[in-house]
Amino acid sequence: MSAPFHYDFDTWVPRLGSQSSKWAHLTSDLPLDFANNINLGIAEMDFVTSQEIVAAIQKRAAQGILGYTAGRDESYLQSIVSWMQRRYRVATAPEEILHCRGANLALDASVRAFTSPGDGVIIQPPVFQNFAGVTQRNGRKLLENHLIQDEDGNYRMNFTQLEELAALPEATMLILCNPSNPTGNLWSQADLQRLGEICQAHGITIVSDDVHQEILRQGSSFHALGALFPANDKIITIISLSKGFNMAGLQVCHMIIPNPEQREQMQKVIGRSSPSPLEMVATIAAYTQSDSWLEQVNQYIDGNVKLYQEFMASELPQLKALPPEATYLAWLNLQSLGLEPEQINPFLREKAHLQLNNGASYGAAGVGYVRINLATPRPVLQEALQRLAQAVGG
Numbered sequence: 001m002s003a004p005f006h007y008d009f010d011t012w013v014p015r016l017g018s019q020s021s022k023w024a025h026l027t028s029d030l031p032l033d034f035a036n037n038i039n040l041g042i043a044e045m046d047f048v049t050s051q052e053i054v055a056a057i058q059k060r061a062a063q064g065i066l067g068y069t070a071g072r073d074e075s076y077l078q079s080i081v082s083w084m085q086r087r088y089r090v091a092t093a094p095e096e097i098l099h100c101r102g103a104n105l106a107l108d109a110s111v112r113a114f115t116s117p118g119d120g121v122i123i124q125p126p127v128f129q130n131f132a133g134v135t136q137r138n139g140r141k142l143l144e145n146h147l148i149q150d151e152d153g154n155y156r157m158n159f160t161q162l163e164e165l166a167a168l169p170e171a172t173m174l175i176l177c178n179p180s181n182p183t184g185n186l187w188s189q190a191d192l193q194r195l196g197e198i199c200q201a202h203g204i205t206i207v208s209d210d211v212h213q214e215i216l217r218q219g220s221s222f223h224a225l226g227a228l229f230p231a232n233d234k235i236i237t238i239i240s241l242s243k244g245f246n247m248a249g250l251q252v253c254h255m256i257i258p259n260p261e262q263r264e265q266m267q268k269v270i271g272r273s274s275p276s277p278l279e280m281v282a283t284i285a286a287y288t289q290s291d292s293w294l295e296q297v298n299q300y301i302d303g304n305v306k307l308y309q310e311f312m313a314s315e316l317p318q319l320k321a322l323p324p325e326a327t328y329l330a331w332l333n334l335q336s337l338g339l340e341p342e343q344i345n346p347f348l349r350e351k352a353h354l355q356l357n358n359g360a361s362y363g364a365a366g367v368g369y370v371r372i373n374l375a376t377p378r379p380v381l382q383e384a385l386q387r388l389a390q391a392v393g394g
């Protein structure tokens, strides 16, 4: 057997002219000169995806005919079934899997398919901003079960309040983020068990957004709600290639919906959603041939998390930065700077030539925080942290 291909994640991949939303502002191919803002906001990595995915897409595109696909193709659906079983102990079947163009659409469609106007949807802020967005835009009632922080700033679930909200007559759905964006929480088996039991007792449908499940620290385990409650057919799982395989631009997303009636309801909402030929071959290559890439990218991100933790402890100890338990996203408390939410982005842009995600966009609980994307070549991360230290410290 040949040795696995070794990926070089240290080297910056030029992005000029690639219509990248994250790097459209660059004026040269290297983001390191001070005139260029370093963007560690948008949640995508600055790394190439697995060579197997790239080769599969190239091969399919080279055929030159990109016609309608057989979206229920067995090898394609089976690659998803096997991935979920092998990596996350989720037992599913091809007929339970529906394709959707992106996780944002899957979230929106879930709210429309499984709740009615006026129903309550529970979310756990600070959390991915579109959970609130899809709830409110569809005229559903937002039920906020705020995460609580211990004295060190670590987040945990508030089960007392969850019990109260779940018991409300209008409560119909809970949207879970596991692992959590932006706090980086990797929810424990015990937490998920408790959350699942509360929802089950009140007949609440859970939409588990697991799109960050592939990015984990070495030695830690991801627990899927669907694996813990195999008999509960009111748990919908959203998975995608966007985060774990760094292909957000292709918007490859799948929903696992065990209950046939709910599948039918979903089908009515999303209509005919067929995967494109490129999405299909990318899915198969990701889920059957890309383990080595995933392992290497996770190791590299672990190194960046360590660098972040050590840098922050030595250069900015007053900020008490916490490393993320999972994901490549770090959630940093800047409240000690005394800035208003609307002053944070201009401060970072002007003083540090940095773009980060403003915590206020994750709800009131995120005010004074920023989210930093650590999935970038180490020299870029080092430069970004130095700029932050100079701006905050100087």
Ligand SMILES: Cc1ncc(COP(=O)(O)O)c(C=O)c1O
Residues within 6 Å of the ligand: 043, 101, 102, 103, 104, 105, 128, 177, 181, 209, 211, 212, 240, 242, 248, 251, 252, 253
């Ligand atoms: C938890 C979560 N869900 C959904 C999305 C949206 O994913 P996509 O762009 O693939 O639709 C994101 C993107 O950041 C996310 O973090």
